[in-house]
Amino acid sequence: MGNIQGFICNLRQRKEIFKRRRRVAVTLDQHKILRFWQKRNWLTLLLVPVSLFFYLVIFIRRLFYKIHLLKSDKPPVPVIVVGNIYIGGTGKTPFVIWLCNWLKSRGYKPGVVSRGYGGDSSKHPLLVTEKTLSQDSGDEPQEIFQATNVPVMVGRDRLANAFELYSKYKCNIIISDDGLQHYRLARDYEFTIFDGSRGKGNGLLFPAGPLREPMSRAVPTKVVINGDNCHDLNGDHFYLRLTNLINLLNGEVVDIHEFTKDKIHAVAGIGNPQRFFNDLRAFGFDVIPHIFPDHYDYSEENLEFNDDIPVIMTGKDSVKCRKFANRKMWIAPVSITVDSEIESDIDDFLKY
Structure with a gap:
């Protein structure tokens, strides 16, 4: 009996190791795709028709919010969204941390709403505390909380979490970590973050390129560039050291x-x-x-x-x-x- 249990346990461990190695392999492929999206080539141009369909979906969704077929709302305090239109890391989380600490130094009481990617959605909505596990909240909310000590609410419903921060925790300004495309949460100010080393890539929409939305989406927002080396964008800069x-x-x-x-x-x-x-x-x-x-x-x-x-x-x-x-x-x-x-x-x- 003991040998059978040991065999089953060993089998489970091997399965978990295989799954982890597979995730790492998938990640390496993802980074190859991001490099591939930096330039236009015959394959990206073949994918343009699919990107046009993607654009149509984006356009209709935004239109529905503009004509109020889909409703957006916000608490009666300023809401700032820090997001991106480039798929992949651009430096949003460090910028959110800076923004929270800067607002605190000005006497504000900010609160952060986050989707909590990588966390256990069955435990959301969740207020991040010192005892919260990153497996539950996701890593970025945990990092923001540890670096700022501001209330951080995690969950899919950013709007409900924003109202929770306002009513229960008396936050007088709400920051959405990511969520540029989460139009259900109305906003007063938007930051679009770009990585200076990548810029806008080949400038095409997914899947032909790395953009979640067309570059025109960034026009009414405050464009902020992480670092230098960016010749295809205009905006102010921040630097990570x-x-x-x-x-x-x-x-x-x-x-x-x-x-x-x-x-x-x-x-x-x-x-x-x-x-x-x-x-x-x-x-x-x-x-x-x-x-x-x-x-x-x-x-x-x-x-x-x-x-x-x-x-x-x-x-x-x-x-x-x-x-x-x-x-x-x-x-x-x-x-x-x-x-x-x-x-x-x-x-x-x-x-x-």
């Missing part, structure tokens, strides 16, 4: 310039892992890259590399690795600086 490393086990903080190990394992389960690896290489590290799916739920085995080389990960990944942290694991949090025009524009908006 690595400054310190924080030990995941004991919280020790080390200046990244003074970190003694040259060779590192770099772990990234984010939308644009290559940016993270390049940032580490810029500090002289010999990077061994490990790419995982966005919102990946790590296991201890994922980060066992059978050597003594330090493991450096993003802040987003760290919230899912604390339960099995060891001394080799380090977080590379980002600091953010923004163009002064961004602050001025938000100040002007909040005056009216």
